Amino acid sequence: MTNAPIIGVLALQGDVREHLRALSAAGAEVRAVRRAGELDAVHGLVIPGGESTTMWKLADAFEMLDPLKARIKEGMPAYGSCAGMIMLADRIEDGIAGQQTIGGIDMVVRRNAFGRQVDSFESDIDFAGGGILRAVFIRAPWVETLGGDVEVLGRTRPGDRIVAVRQGPLLATSFHPELTGDGRVHAYFVEMVRRDGRER
Numbered sequence: 001m002t003n004a005p006i007i008g009v010l011a012l013q014g015d016v017r018e019h020l021r022a023l024s025a026a027g028a029e030v031r032a033v034r035r036a037g038e039l040d041a042v043h044g045l046v047i048p049g050g051e052s053t054t055m056w057k058l059a060d061a062f063e064m065l066d067p068l069k070a071r072i073k074e075g076m077p078a079y080g081s082c083a084g085m086i087m088l089a090d091r092i093e094d095g096i097a098g099q100q101t102i103g104g105i106d107m108v109v110r111r112n113a114f115g116r117q118v119d120s121f122e123s124d125i126d127f128a129g130g131g132i133l134r135a136v137f138i139r140a141p142w143v144e145t146l147g148g149d150v151e152v153l154g155r156t157r158p159g160d161r162i163v164a165v166r167q168g169p170l171l172a173t174s175f176h177p178e179l180t181g182d183g184r185v186h187a188y189f190v191e192m193v194r195r196d197g198r199e200r
């Protein structure tokens, strides 16, 4: 792989453009991904925030669920934000009837977990031990339980809810770093994809 990894953003639904911009700023070559052929061409994938129930239905309709599961199984680096975190969870709570995910991270994620009290809020997160960042949450999920191979990268303060995790090449955050202009989470993911390319 050259210095600029090719990173796709799953563009079925959600805030695709903001992620494309943040990934470009972090040094990636970016592509919108809607079809299996486009998925084949990327080294890593971002699954944006939006609405996980709609994203799942569209992924099913576009016949993308199986190709996505296959790439994740092969070890493609992926980063899911908010609805994208739900899509990367092996199990979910408070999903709609029959709601499926792509899976990959051994965790239970609760949809709209903060949303019963508040629709959106901000919190300072110590992300991956790399310093405090201001995180924006919009009808956000949280990680309810996690398996032994999942590393916690961030918690809300106060509240101590798990809102950023990593399992090998898979990264997920409950919050939306693409909306704040703070490039650290995207830079972290671009580095994950670069490293994965060097190891292959």
Ligand code: GLN
Binding pocket: 048, 049, 050, 051, 052, 053, 081, 082, 083, 084, 086, 111, 112, 138, 139, 140, 141
């Ligand atoms: N509540 C949404 C869902 O269940 C996620 C919200 C978001 O991505 N901002 O998919």
